Amino acid sequence: MQYSAYIAHFLVLIQLLGIVAAVHAVLTVRTAQGAIAWATSLVFMPLLTLVPYLVFGRSRFDAYIEARRQANHEMHEAAAELDWRPWVEEALAARQYDGYKALKAMVGLARMPTLANNHVRLLVNGKASFDAMFEAIAQARKVILVQFFIIRDDALGQRLAQLLLERAANGVDVFLLYDGIGSHALPGRYVEHLRQGGVQVYPFSTGSGMINRFQVNFRNHRKIVVVDGVRGFVGGHNVGVEYLGEKPPLSPWRDTHLELRGPAVACLQECFAEDWYWASHTLPTLILPKAYEEAGMLCQVVPSGPADPQETCSLFFVEAINAAVERLWITTPYFVPDEAVSAALRLAVLRGVDVRILLPSRPDHKTVYAASSLYALEAVRAGIRIFRYQPGFLHQKVVLIDHDTAAVGSANLDNRSFRLNFEIMVVTVDDDFAKEVEKMLMTDFEQSVEMSLDDRRRLHRLQQLGMRVARLVSPIL
Template identity: 60%
Template sequence: MPFDLLHVGPLVALAHILGVIAACHAILNTRTSQGAIAWAVSLVAMPYLTLVPYLFLGRSKFAGYADARRVENELLRTRAHPLEWDTHASSAGLPTQQLGVRLVHSLTRLGGMPFLPGNAVRTLVNGAATFEAIFDAIENARRYVIVQFFIVRDDALGEMFKDALIAKAQQGVRVYFLYDSIGSFDLPHRYVAALRAGGVEMHPFATNRRFVNRLQLNFRNHRKIVSVDGERAFVGGHNVGVEYLGGRPPLSPWRDTHIEVRGPAVASIQFVFTEDWHWATQQLPEFDMPPAAPTHQPNEKPDDQPHGDGMHCLVMPSGPADTQETCSLFFVETINAARERIWITTPYLVPDEAVFSALRLAVLRGVDVRILIPSRRDHRVVFAASKLYAYDSLRAGIRIFRYQPGFLHQKVVLIDSVAAAIGSANLDNRSFRLNFEIMVLTVDRGFAREVETMLLNDFAESREIDRNEYRQASALRRVLMHVARLFSPIL
């Protein structure tokens, strides 16, 4: 026993010394004070449990990576941006009386991309509709296809996707495929090898370039983008896996939303992909410029075509290399712009203080604030933290609904009766500061009504929660929720 203590004692002391060092590092490098406190307390109090996770999840502001990515983005936006950025189209005929001139100016400056008129957008309200439209677009591709997903699985849907892309590549169509190396960590090498052998240019989006910390698991690319010939682009919450078609009990049926975009905004979406592709490969993909107006394939049915052709769209990319905290500020600005209602659907309700304050102020202005979240969990800690934020929201007058049929994964924001944003960003710190995301804001009353109808159907299949749920929860469950919320800045 004395011999064991002689060995254990120094190890315990070493762990605490390393924990204090790591805590100091977290205080100096973590982007938010809340995150710094969460890491520092856990590293000092429980170094045996948190030192290893900090190696993988900490250092969220990794200067070398962020600076290098920022420099690349600035160069690309100066030298290789779409031609539409050189015109005055983004400021001509804007419905500024609906959203406000200040919001238009702030969002274009925040995202570095213009509001563009002349677009057509439609909602794809489930996995079947989304992948039917994507496969149709790929089948009709004539020049190139770009694909980017956070998760790609080698399952039935993944096989269909692989076969479709190889078939187009063998027809001489250029195919670019980017996947996140962390989100698709279990994607087998044979899947990637088959695509490359079939003529598809396929690469992982990774953070282990040269000087970058090879243990870093943050800076994930959470975007989902498909674009064909510069004419049709798809953005939203779906990844490539059978669970997104409802094939993963007990989370099924899976509730998610994508959009199809046609028009000048497609160029902006493609440019977001270009920035990511250049980071991963140090090369620029070869794109033809998209047409000036939306085009429709001759064999498409009317119901397959996006509605309207005069919608203003703003593509809002965000990520940890941004000078500003783009994603969080985007939510703050859209919430502040609401005068009648702000409806948000998100799988994870872990807002930062700025977004939560904006939501509470919206209630005080008399805005109808509703948030739709899942009733089923896919991550225990995040779900527990979300429950406590839901109860805090109720006390502020925010209405919280839980979707009942299955897991809700969609990311939608409806602003008054004039605008809606759909994309990949969740209402949590990981989307706000750690992931690369993309949202598309569409300003059009007809599209807003379409999104409103979709959300009303979702609310009809949901249950509104009240404060009694928290009061009736056991003491242990309430303690666990509060403990989970302590880690919300790093979730």
């Protein structure tokens, strides 16, 4: 009897805590959809959702956000003393381009300038991407900045470590930043070996404190490599053999990176420096070339994160969609748009824009895939063309707008990228580069199957129910 009383008291306590947490969610979760999803589950299923809310749900750590903003401010003050920004001449030159007007909103959104005279190379798969990055690292003479969400201690991770150790042994300043959650399986011996070899290594973490230690939001999802301040790399690849297509059942892996040369590489360095300063409270070595070429394309680097004054990533997609006049092609592994992005996509179709979204046909996260599938079916009903990539898992994050604008980076079309992760995209304005991206995506579409309204009719009722349940929790995925 006494045992039953203990259970009853425990359940009452859990219910009360669930109500308190639900009120907290309503007051603090950034989106109405997320607040409703958390509050409903905390009130009606507190036993199942209290711990996940502690880990995943507290998307507004005010103290963390203020600390991050202060760290960014301190980093910028330290960098300003170096007088290293190439903003003035290249920013003025950018205004002479016709494509500059299309990026004016991005300047304010990114808090970085649109810069002229850049050169960009499209890297269409894992082999091309890592061959280019490793070749650049091997040739480094002064400094290497490396940042990935995931680094694995496998054959690819060992190749990266060996290259970094070789460069450090030759007097190169080497900085390596990895996400503490994304790289949770990375053994301590890997990091220690690098440190003993002269590589400066830090994990990116949300912060310290009893509650924060359970927090897995605010992950650093960026992938940045900069060599000697001259060559920069951004895209979707992490460091693991699966990104080379060598790990079933998701192989062959489909992903995209780009190589950037020119003044916009300084923006990549600044983005890395913000993250490095947060992790280490020190400034990495920052380098600018003495001069840049006097020709090239416009580039806009768009970093985003939860400490931004606005929801930069979500607004980036809204602005990109609204800018489209004739064509909007997007590839993303996760399609869980918020209301603003969904509305922008529907309006683009009504304007007569050719809107296509390329998604994977295989899931790597089943709940996200189920939610994504329901959003995809609703998009088809709205006139958006949805394609499922067939050969393997599709992980690339690419946007193609009309005939001249393209973007490549790390941001997915989901709530985690919109509001919880640190991301980075590089927007380019250049007809020739846009044609390269178009050619790459056309090859992808040719290897895909277009969804239709009949796909919904073929679903079993239990599948439809599962997709709707997944959609209910999609704002908190």
